[in-house]
Amino acid sequence: MAAVIPDQLHDHHHGPTGLMRWITTTNHKDIGTMYMIFSFVMFLAGGVMALTIRAELFQPGLQVVEPELFNQLTTLHGLVMVFGAIMPAFVGFANWMIPMMIGASDMAFARMNNWSFWLLPPAAILLIASFFVPGGATAAGWTLYPPLSIQMGMGMDMAIFAIHIMGISSIMGAINIVVTVLNMRAPGMTMMKMPLFCWTWLITAYLLIAVMPVLAGAVTMLLTDRHFGTSFFNAAGGGDPVLYQHIFWFFGHPEVYIMILPAFGIVSQIIPAFARKPLFGYASMVYATASIAILSFVVWAHHMFTTGMPLAGQLFFMYATLLIAVPTGVKVFNWVATMWRGSMTFETPMLWATGFIFVFTMGGFTGLICAIAPIDIQIHDTYYVVAHFHYVLVAGSLFSLYAGAYYWLPKWTGRMPDERIGKLHFWASLIFFNITFFPMHFLGLAGMPRRVPDYALQFADFNMLASIGAFGFGLSQLIFLWVVIKAARGGGEKAPARSWEGAEGLEWTVPSPAPHHTFEEAPVVK
């Protein structure tokens, strides 16, 4: 892709300074940075909860936390990781990269962009503070199923309002991204020339706009059932607790694609760069992403095979779910085909991206296994499902985030990431991840239920192994902090504009670190 870049070395930042700069900023790079810092803080908070859970599960019996607190921890771990860590991290990437990738001066609505970010801390405050109110945090699981979620104390109400606030933030953020991509592209940057990351985020943003309001509706019904005597989820009044599950998963399944489609986008940027070949099957990648998004609206009840739905329903949702494997397979095929006969090198970003393909694909396969109704009736709500969604969320979403962070770190900080330490981070994470989550498949198949603080003796060995892996994984993440701080403080090799030999795209045509304002005059893409 050739581009004419107007002179833009004037790198001025004006307006308030100090803390007020961050509070009032309308700059997409500042806002992107804040999103990422926020999400890493949330990641550590959710991680502490996870390690407490694993400490309790190290041995059978109750040692570390009371069962009540245990349930609060699993619930908040899920909510914090999904809404606090993974989603904001991807929005941070979108903020930083989409304007630079399409040659825009900023996001379409820069002021609203600021609000989208600054709504997150209040939501996080509500969630975390709920541990300290009478009755503690909600312990209904991150899915907040009634009747449990109807019975919880005020921590549940705090979670409901936190979800509302995060929903407002997501919807505004998503609309911003849609409009930016549709309306702010540089001349010549046609839709089918856009980097795949922009495409996957565009489609993700549509998913967000479509399903976040549905989640808001679901938790609003919970709130009125809790406090105003409505009977949405109460059979005695003619409602149905299963109704909640339908509404929740109508949001929930697209939500899992909200957390993985941008990951696909990041990986699709990185693999071509280090295989030094254009992405194989660009158009098919776009169509596959769109098909996954559309299909994700008609598969939700695969989370509900054990609720006693009619056979026809089970069959429909089973086949529809299995169909998603086709476009997902197209993607994996294209990544591998991009590597085929490429002139590959394995710098840290490429290691993460390659690792992603291996481990994410395993999570995809276990997803297919879960999707087969007769099997799922056995493994639903067991550790098998826990293994499945950690393979797609940790080894999928999180690994891609790391891949992207190492890939674009030079653009953000002007310094190359430390290769030796970065590789250590990757291998430690990959190995400890598998030590933690691979045994969970066996635990689940053997019948260990999820969301329990204690378990039968025959599960002891694998649980101990998983706990050891978890602590190893948790500690390994601090390595990343070290890499980022080092680069941010100006340590390490200076990064050239095109920081990786094979990297393509407009973002690599501006200096590293990227000046505060880029593309104030649009480049022309040929």
Next chain:
Amino acid sequence: MSHTLEKYFVPEPSIYPIFGSVALLLFGSGAVMWLNDVGPGPLVFFLGIALLIYMMFGWFGQVVKESQGGQYGKRVDLSFRWSMGWFIFSEVMFFAAFFGALFYVRVLSLPWLATGENEAVLWQGFTQEWPSSGPYPYAEAFTPMGAWGIPAFNTLLLLTSGVTLTWAHHGLLKNRRDQLAKGLLATIALGVIFLGFQIYEYFHAYSDLNLRLDSGIYGSTFYLLTGFHGLHVTIGAIMLAVMYFRVRAGHFRPDNHFAFEATAWYWHFVDVVWLFLFVVVYWL
């Protein structure tokens, strides 16, 4: 090659978003405290609302100023159009959750409660009918809301308001400012009358029909669907009022009046939601 693309307006750093965030934090925590009877709930709650209103005044006021100052070009205008469209779509999905709940109970869960093991063991003698407050045997009886009284009249009001708004829009396009102002006023008046009837209907339901929020699933769906719709009518009427004052202040030109159009889109959206409501909540 910058001449191919006009410069896109990027606002200066702004203090308003953080006000909005603090406002929602106060609003949310105040509501939680109020609902659970701890601490100064109502105070915090209304403080949040007050701050939110202050933030909106300031923020939207600034947007109006920027717009009047000619800072928004054609590209920003197009951004506004896309964003309003997708915002309305998100609102549609919000209502879809509640309509979905209504369909689910009417088509699936009530028939299930009235057949098979549920009927044989749990809720003996429960028959499926609509309206229903569910199988709980001690529930108080209520009379459902009829369709052909106030609701039908309200339908007429909203449909007429759609017409008056379009008439106002024509006035704006042909630069007949008087028609524009009158059309807007008529639309606002119709909206307010609609709301008045809606409030009266709720009073009537509580005092005469014993139809309450806790009247089982019928009461739940009835009040949440009509209530959220009423809230949207209120918001729409406030938006229309703002448009009216802007018209009086001489804003909008035949070729540049997106705020007016956005309000009109919103109003029509609220209209359409009502039509669905009328059919599935009141009528069928």
